Amino acid sequence: MSGHSKWATTKHKKAVIDARRAKSWAKLIKNIEVAAKLGGADLQGNPTLFDAVLKAKKTSVPKDNIDRAIKRGAGIGGEAVEYTSIMYEGYGPNGVALMIECLTDNKNRAAAEVRTALSRNGGTLADPGSVAYNFERKGVIVVGSEGTTEDDVMMAALEAGAEEIEPHADGFEVITEASDLVAVRTALQEAGIDYNSADVEFVPNLKVEIDADTARKIFRIIDALEDSDDVQNVFSNFDLTAEVQAELENDEE
Numbered sequence: 050m051s052g053h054s055k056w057a058t059t060k061h062k063k064a065v066i067d068a069r070r071a072k073s074w075a076k077l078i079k080n081i082e083v084a085a086k087l088g089g090a091d092l093q094g095n096p097t098l099f100d101a102v103l104k105a106k107k108t109s110v111p112k113d114n115i116d117r118a119i120k121r122g123a124g125i126g127g128e129a130v131e132y133t134s135i136m137y138e139g140y141g142p143n144g145v146a147l148m149i150e151c152l153t154d155n156k157n158r159a160a161a162e163v164r165t166a167l168s169r170n171g172g173t174l175a176d177p178g179s180v181a182y183n184f185e186r187k188g189v190i191v192v193g194s195e196g197t198t199e200d201d202v203m204m205a206a207l208e209a210g211a212e213e214i215e216p217h218a219d220g221f222e223v224i225t226e227a228s229d230l231v232a233v234r235t236a237l238q239e240a241g242i243d244y245n246s247a248d249v250e251f252v253p254n255l256k257v258e259i260d261a262d263t264a265r266k267i268f269r270i271i272d273a274l275e276d277s278d279d280v281q282n283v284f285s286n287f288d289l290t291a292e293v294q295a296e297l298e299n300d301e302e
Contacts, residue, residue, distance in 0.1 A: 070108075076281050077105040078118045079152050082130045085122025096231045100247045107245050130154075137163050138180035141172045141285070142266045143259055146180045148251045148284040149274055159279035166273035166280075171266055183286060184251040187212075188230030190237065191245040194220035201242060209236030220245075224252065253286030261296040264289060 080101040088095035092102060098119070105115050121128040132152045137160075139147040147167075153159040164174055192202055199221060203214050206223045211233045213224040225233045227249045234247040259267065264287065271283045289297070 072275065072278070073108060074105075074110050074114070075278060077101070077108060077110055078114060079132065079281065081105060081115060081118040082122035083132055083134075083152060085119045086124070086130060090119050090123035090125060100234070104246045104248070135159060136181070138175040138177060139163075139167050139172050140175055140180070141263075141270050141287075143257065143263050145257055145259065145263070145267055146175075146183055146253070146286045147172065147270070147274075148180060148184055149280060150251075150282040150284070151277075151279045152281045153279040155279070159277070162277040162279060163274065166277060167270065170270045170273045172270045181251075183255055184253050184284065186227045186249055187252040188223075188225035188227050188233065188247065189250045189252065190223040190225070190230070190234050190247045192221045192223060192237065192242060193245055197221075197242055201240065202237070205236045205240035205242055206233050209233045250282070251284040253284075256286050256288035258288045258290065259293070261293050263287075264293060264297055265300075 081098065084095060084098035084101045088097055090098070092099045102115055102119070106112075120126050121130050132154055133156055135151040135153065135156060137149040137151065139149060141147055149163055151159045151163070166172075167174055190206075197220070199214065199216060202221050202223065206214060206225075209232050210229040211223050211225050215222040215224065223233060223237070223244075230247055230249060234244060237244055267285065267287055271285070274280050274283050
């Protein structure tokens with residue numbers, strides 16, 4: 050499907066090292082804090098927080114860390130968090146577009162780290178709007194394949210307003226309008242279908258097919274960007290054929 054999901058699938062198959070997991074946990078905690086700040090600490094009354102907590106649990110973030118993040122975000126106990134959301138746009142090799150989503154308490158630091166990660170790895174920062182037009186905000190629900198068929202997912206999701214169901218190696222991606230995300234994931238829950246994550250993401254309208262060498266360069270850029278604590282997500286419009294994916298998987302062996 051879109052670049053963000055291809056990258057997620059490829060990355061998922063790599064060995065997860067402790068440093069990367071710690072970075073992932075920090076970003077998931079930040080999502081929980083922001084969701085609690087915006088909508089309160091009640092999971093049932095705050096669907097964004099519900100999904101942020103679910104995603105953290107699926108990634109084995111300890112319950113105590115999650116509970117503390119909710120309290121910090123909601124301002125319970127005197128602690129408070131203040132993050133600014135910033136979106137940067139960039140290009141990688143072969144005109145591959147990048148949308149770089151940041152949550153930061155220091156805009157100057159975030160800008161410097163994004164610029165450095167791009168320039169040191171063959172990417173460039175783009176003017177605002179020059180990349181964003183190629184993306185739409187969509188709901189993306191990731192469903193595992195264990196115990197679930199495509200027909201089950203389609204029956205529950207399409208009736209609730211899903212636009213598209215895309216099979217991939219580890220299950221399915223359900224694409225919705227951003228405003229329909231909660232309704233569709235609720236329908237999946239009611240149908241007894243477990244899901245791994247439900248997020249609003251930037252999905253490309255036009256994809257760029259790339260070869261393995263370009264993919265390796267793009268992955269280096271994404272790795273460098275994600276090394277920044279301020280970068281929450283990186284979305285892209287690259288597309289990989291099955292042959293290119295197989296070649297990249299051979300790199301990992």
